[in-house]
Amino acid sequence: MTDPGRDIYDAWDEEFSRNRRLHGARIRCVLSRGMNDLEPALAARLRERAREYLEARAGVHPTEAWGSLPPPGARIACPALDPEAGVCQIYALRPLICRKYGVPIWNPDRPGRVYACELNFAAGEAIEDGALIQIQTGLHERWKRLQCDYNASGGYRHDEPITIAHAILGDLNALSL
Secondary structure (H helix, E strand, O other): OOOHHHHHHHHHHHHHHHHHHHHHHHOOOOOOOOHHHOOHHHHHHHHHHHHHHHHHHHHHOOOOOOOOOOOOOOOOOOOOEOOOOOOEOOHHHOOHHHHHOOOOEEOOOOOOOEEOOOOOOOOOOOOOOOOHHHHHHHHHHHHHHHHHHHHHOOOOOOOOOOOHHHHHHOOHHHHOO
């Protein structure tokens, strides 16, 4: 039996790779090792950045809702991002939101535009990709079905958005996820 959540992660990895081939050097993500490979001193720094992130986020985004982004100019760097090297320290373990970050994103629920990282694509710059809408509409529909199935089964959803900082600092299994 296949795991639909894993299948969607794998499909987004394929879509990210396709976009890397298509857009090449414009996608500036740099790979690093996962949490299990971190040395204790580095893991300690990561946990400290996670605590700082949660404190800063509480002051800037106290009422943040699921699925919302902070306004431009108010974003706080991810605690997994090494501030000196600019690379993700937990790349191999990154969640779905990170698997989608950096590449052009099509959301059929918001069809008026293609979303793209401003570090990779300038505002108003054309994104040439004839397959983007078809592929990502399918991925979006699969993800929504998985969420509906999870909710229908009585799946637990925490009251607040769970950040990477929460995952770094605590055992998410304790949240009954």
